[in-house]
Amino acid sequence: xxxxxxxxxxxxxxxxxxxxxxxxxxxxxxxxxxxxxxxxxxxxxxxxxxxxxxxxxxxxxxxxxxxxxxxxxxxxxxxxxxxxxxxxxxxxxxxxxxxxxxxxxxxxxxxxxxxxxxxxxxxxxxxxxxxxxxxxxxxxxxxxxxxxxxxxxxxxxxxxxxxxxxxxxxxxxxxxxxxxxxxxxxxxxxxxxxxxxxxxxxxxxxxxxxxxxxxxxxxxxxxxxxxxxxxxxxxxxxxxxxxxxxxxxxxxxxxxxxxxxxxxxxxxxxxxxxxxxxxxxxxxxxxxxxxxxxxxxxxxxxxxxxxxxxxxxxxxxxxxxxxxxxxxxxxxxxxxxxxxxxxxxxxxxxxxxxxxxxxxxxxxxxxxxxxx
Amino acid sequence: xxxxxxxxxxxxxxxxxxxxxxxxxxxxxxxxxxxxxxxxxxxxxxxxxxxxxxxxxxxxxxxxxxxxxxxxxxxxxxxxxxxxxxxxxxxxxxxxxxxxxxxxxxxxxxxxxxxxxxxxxxxxxxxxxxxxxxxxxxxxxxxxxxxxxxxxxxxxxxxxxxxxxxxxxxxxxxxxxxxxxxxxxxxxxxxxxxxxxxxxxxxxxxxxxxxxxxxxxxxxxxxxxxxxxxxxxxxxxxxxxxxxxxxxxxxxxxxxxxxxxxxxxxxxxxxxxxxxxxxxxxxxxxxxxxxxxxxxxxxxxxxxxxxxxxxxxxxxxxxxxxxxxxxxxxxxxxxxxxxxxxxxxxxxxxxxxxxxxxxxxxxxxxxxxxxxxxxxxxxxxxxxxxxxxxxxxxxxxxxxxxxxxxxxxxxxxxxxxxxxxxxxxxxxxxxxxxxxxxxxxxxxxxxxxxxxxxxxxxxxxxxxxxxxxxxxxxxxxxxxxxxxxxxxxxxxxxxxxxxxxxxxx
Numbered sequence: 104x105x106x107x108x109x110x111x112x113x114x115x116x117x118x119x120x121x122x123x124x125x126x127x128x129x130x131x132x133x134x135x136x137x138x139x140x141x142x143x144x145x146x147x148x149x150x151x152x153x154x155x156x157x158x159x160x161x162x163x164x165x166x167x168x169x170x171x172x173x174x175x176x177x178x179x180x181x182x183x184x185x186x187x188x189x190x191x192x193x194x195x196x197x198x199x200x201x202x203x204x205x206x207x208x209x210x211x212x213x214x215x216x217x218x219x220x221x222x223x224x225x226x227x228x229x230x231x232x233x234x235x236x237x238x239x240x241x242x243x244x245x246x247x248x249x250x251x252x253x254x255x256x257x258x259x260x261x262x263x264x265x266x267x268x269x270x271x272x273x274x275x276x277x278x279x280x281x282x283x284x285x286x287x288x289x290x291x292x293x294x295x296x297x298x299x300x301x302x303x304x305x306x307x308x309x310x311x312x313x314x315x316x317x318x319x320x321x322x323x324x325x326x327x328x329x330x331x332x333x334x335x336x337x338x339x340x341x342x343x344x345x346x347x348x349x350x351x352x353x354x355x356x357x358x359x360x361x362x363x364x365x366x367x368x369x370x371x372x373x374x375x376x377x378x379x380x381x382x383x384x385x386x387x388x389x390x391x392x393x394x395x396x397x398x399x400x401x402x403x404x405x406x407x408x409x410x411x412x413x414x415x416x417x418x419x420x421x422x423x424x425x426x427x428x429x430x431x432x433x434x435x436x437x438x439x440x441x442x443x444x445x446x447x448x449x450x451x452x453x454x455x456x457x458x459x460x461x462x463x464x465x466x467x468x469x470x471x472x473x474x475x
Numbered sequence: 476x477x478x479x480x481x482x483x484x485x486x487x488x489x490x491x492x493x494x495x496x497x498x499x500x501x502x503x504x505x506x507x508x509x510x511x512x513x514x515x516x517x518x519x520x521x522x523x524x525x526x527x528x529x530x531x532x533x534x535x536x537x538x539x540x541x542x543x544x545x546x547x548x549x550x551x552x553x554x555x556x557x558x559x560x561x562x563x564x565x566x567x568x569x570x571x572x573x574x575x576x577x578x579x580x581x582x583x584x585x586x587x588x589x590x591x592x593x594x595x596x597x598x599x600x601x602x603x604x605x606x607x608x609x610x611x612x613x614x615x616x617x618x619x620x621x622x623x624x625x626x627x628x629x630x631x632x633x634x635x636x637x638x639x640x641x642x643x644x645x646x647x648x649x650x651x652x653x654x655x656x657x658x659x660x661x662x663x664x665x666x667x668x669x670x671x672x673x674x675x676x677x678x679x680x681x682x683x684x685x686x687x688x689x690x691x692x693x694x695x696x697x698x699x700x701x702x703x704x705x706x707x708x709x710x711x712x713x714x715x716x717x718x719x720x721x722x723x724x725x726x727x728x729x730x731x732x733x734x735x736x737x738x739x740x741x742x743x744x745x746x747x748x749x750x751x752x753x754x755x756x757x758x759x760x761x762x763x764x765x766x767x768x769x770x771x772x773x774x775x776x777x778x779x780x781x782x783x784x785x786x787x788x789x790x791x792x793x794x795x796x797x798x799x800x801x802x803x804x805x806x807x808x809x810x811x812x813x814x815x816x817x818x819x820x821x822x823x824x825x826x827x828x829x830x831x832x833x834x835x836x837x838x839x840x841x842x843x844x845x846x847x848x849x850x851x852x853x854x855x856x857x858x859x860x861x862x863x864x865x866x867x868x869x870x871x872x873x874x875x876x877x878x879x880x881x882x883x884x885x886x887x888x889x890x891x892x893x894x895x896x897x898x899x900x901x902x903x904x905x906x907x908x909x910x911x912x913x914x915x916x917x918x919x920x921x922x923x924x925x926x927x928x929x930x931x932x933x934x935x936x937x938x939x940x941x942x943x944x945x946x947x948x949x950x951x952x953x954x955x956x957x958x959x960x961x962x963x964x965x966x967x968x969x970x971x972x973x974x975x976x977x978x979x980x
Contacts, residue, residue: 326838339815
């Protein structure tokens with residue numbers, strides 16, 4: 104009993120319950136459409152690649168997981184959100200493709216047929232652009248003390264515009280096969296998959312693992328939380344809170360760039376209008392679903408990761424019951440309200456009070472109906 | 476005899492791991508000032524929070540007036556509608572709103588849907604005039620000192636309380652004349668038949684203004700007394716549960732500075748524009764140096780300038796003979812430590828654990844990439860928790876769940892853990908019970924005996940006379956004098972503080 108209570112009090116309990124609920128919903132929908140829960144758990148190996156709903160959910164949630172990691176750090180230390188991450192994804196993706204097809208893009212009809220600069224340079228450039236955007240946001244927030252949402256609004260609106268300019272208003276395509284590896288599977292020259300697991304899952308796992316290890320093996324985790332909880336006290340103990348906030352935004356920008364690389368690799372090109380669109384809100388939501396306060400301070404990285412996977416699982420179930428992309432946000436909103444209400448610490452006393460009223464009503468009804 | 480205003484019977488309240496209140500009774504009569512006394516963690520604040528609905532309680536009953544129906548307040552707002560208002564130790568108002576807005580926030584007089592600003596300003600002026608604080612009620616609250624802010628909080632509570640006013644350490648940030656103004660007001664309200672609950676650590680004030688005393692000890696009722704029947708000595712004994720010689724002489728004169736001794740900290744013409752005027756200050760190894768002065772006289776500003784919490788515009792600062800740049804980080808690394816006046820604002824990192832709060836400064840000193848291993852962190856935290864007798868369920872309890880005095884000890888532990896050469900204590904004993912007060916004073920003297928230098932700031936001159944070898948005196952943001960050796964006496968310090976303004980005293 105005490106063990107059960109300790110379990111329900113764990114801060115990851117509710118995020119996990121929510122994830123399980125959404126997965127259960129997936130199962131129910133699968134049963135309703137196919138008559139058995141089997142297909143949802145089915146994982147098949149075709150052409151050297153694992154397939155199945157569970158793999159798809161994990162694969163598709165990769166970008167969101169990476170964004171949520173960066174967002175968690177930003178929320179914790181600055182008590183604000185970086186709403187520019189979606190646009191930064193598009194911008195860093197566009198810059199890397201522009202660089203890969205440097206000078207020849209327009210002549211080739213906006214197709215990159217072979218890398219002009221080495222592939223690695225393109226990737227590094229994307230991460231550098233993301234970090235630069237993050238540095239800009241961080242500068243506005245930490246040095247100029249502009250509220251995070253307003254500060255990142257600049258790139259939220261402007262970033263996508265710059266991305267369009269870089270992409271010359273076109274959907275730039277990359278025809279080199281290796282470009283698609285990061286968003287799909289690593290293949291040999293004949294198109295056979297060398298790895299059965301989608302590459303994006305590895306990248307997301309690596310980002311999570313590296314971040315977790317750095318936070319655990321250094322005092323950065325504690326320092327970030329201290330700055331987010333009490334900036335004045337942190338300054339007095341010698342923490343350079345401005346620098347910590349700046350670094351957090353740079354990290355968040357770099358995460359957005361990595362997510363942008365995966366997103367552009369998935370479709371083998373950059374669509375500046377749609378790359379990472381609305382993902383900033385999903386990332387913020389993932390942080391909140393993970394049981395983290397958007398007012399900053401204490402955070403749980405694993406919570407945010409669970410939150411991100413939950414959102415993707417939800418998207419999957421909605422698509423599988425033929426909700427169109429246009430209607431998706433509405434249903435998502437409903438599900439989110441349910442989940443967030445379930446997590447609210449004020450819900451329990453409310454329910455208890457309601458339960459008390461209910462019991463009294465039942466009691467009085469019993470008395471009235473009893474042997475009088 | 477009229478019906479009592481409040482009867483609390485057998486109140487029990489548990490926090491995880493501790494019983495905060497254990498069957499406590501409390502009775503408040505109309506027209507009395509009732510002191511609620513006890514050490515830190517004795518349950519005073521919890522009892523008040525239970526009464527006002529800020530905390531729920533498990534057992535017991537609360538009755539209002541002559542009624543035999545128990546009531547439960549679910550929120551401070553609900554308590555207010557029953558005529559119970561509270562002024563807390565820490566000012567709980569909105570600093571960016573005007574004084575007038577603060578007085579009426581949440582209960583603005585309206586005509587239809589529109590707030591009647593003219594009426595608010597007029598009534599605000601009359602409230603503040605009533606309590607003898609003539610200030611511009613249209614200025615934002617934050618433009619006034621903490622003392623004035625507290626008076627505003629009291630003004631607000633008084634304006635709302637029909638029957639019961641609870642003052643939770645209202646005087647801990649007031650200076651003497653402000654305390655006098657407050658007490659006149661308290662007596663006037665008492666004359667009008669209000670019941671006033673008064674929580675304080677200042678024994679003199681209890682005997683000055685209170686009629687009855689309820690003493691709590693470790694969450695239990697230690698007794699209720701009429702003030703005439705309880706001499707000061709017995710009150711202290713009741714609070715501590717043992718005989719106690721509080722005023723034992725603990726002062727040890729610091730090593731007399733000689734011309735060849737290098738001062739631990741040496742300030743030359745250090746000043747801040749619009750803040751403290753340029754001052755010289757030399758503090759030598761092994762001495763406790765006191766800084767006396769009224770609230771707002773520049774005591775805190777000197778400490779902040781020396782530590783680098785505020786950057787100085789003139790002068791130089793040297794630590795052990797070496798000049799030092801001006802930032803908390805540089806100061807920390809040079810072996811300075813600064814325990815600030817406002818623990819809630821500048822000390823506690825609320826959601827972090829006691830352990831994390833204690834190691835925070837030492838960890839920063841070592842650098843973020845040289846994480847102190849977990850077992851060493853626990854050893855450090857455990858050592859200072861024992862040394863300072865911090866009362867906490869565990870080292871992994873968030874600091875926000877500790878009582879105020881214990882939070883203060885955690886912050887002190889944080890700085891001791893950095894093993895500083897120079898320790899600044901700004902009002903370390905504010906809002907702390909006598910037992911701990913004496914402990915902290917003793918600790919200062921011990922640390923100094925071990926070679927540390929301590930800068931000790933306090934509003935209580937007696938406390939400083941007991942601990943300090945030399946005392947610098949501040950007045951109107953300038954250092955006006957320094958006393959040492961035989962010159963040290965209460966009257967000499969007072970004379971320096973008062974300076975040329977004897978006529979006003």
